[in-house]
Amino acid sequence: MRLLVVEDDPDLGRQLKTSLSEAGYAVDLAVDGEDGHYLGETEPYDAVILDLGLPKMDGVRVLEKWRAEGKVMPVLILTARDRWSEKVAGFDAGADDYLTKPFITEELLARLRALLRRSAGHASSALELGDLRVDTSSARATVGGQPIKLTAHEYRVLSYMMHYQGRVVPRTELVEHIYDQDFDRDSNTIEVFVGRLRKKIGSDRILTERGLGYRLVDPAANE
Structure with a gap:
């Protein structure tokens, strides 16, 4: 799964990229609203972690533009602003969840997993197909x-x-969702x-669905 982090604090940005990468995600990092908006507009992310207080373009405006452009990826707002009116503004702009700084990394990861599985139609963090x-x-x-025992990229492909078990996943889609922007x-x-x-x-x-891609199935279901 591929994530976008839009965070202008360089230390926190690096910390998030490291933690998310260690958790098995491909992660791109943007440090201002304009760059974040561009990446979210042009790249296929499975979820976004978005700060509100960004230079060049405020996070709420970034989110409003994405939603106006038809972008439906889940967005978790991460910000130091904790006033209820700002939370409401974030949700009204199209946010799916909200976490206030300072935060516990484990809670961020749990909220992110919940967003990803809900967007794919799953209720549990444990994904099962047969055994x-x-x-x-x-x-x-x-x-x-x-x-x-899986390598990082093997885990990303399988996850x-x-x-999206049961449907055909094109090879190009896998490429777009398991590698970060800087990967060759x-x-x-x-x-x-x-x-x-x-x-x-x-x-x-x-x-292998020839000319289409790959489909993950339970072989026991066809016995």
């Missing part, structure tokens, strides 16, 4: 109760496909990650 289970709260996966993207590596995942979770769980 395949991905726990997004711990970034771990199991098959039949046995843990699977994304588990969020190569769509051919997706085939490598999928091949490795098939060896670890079972080759019959990831189907």
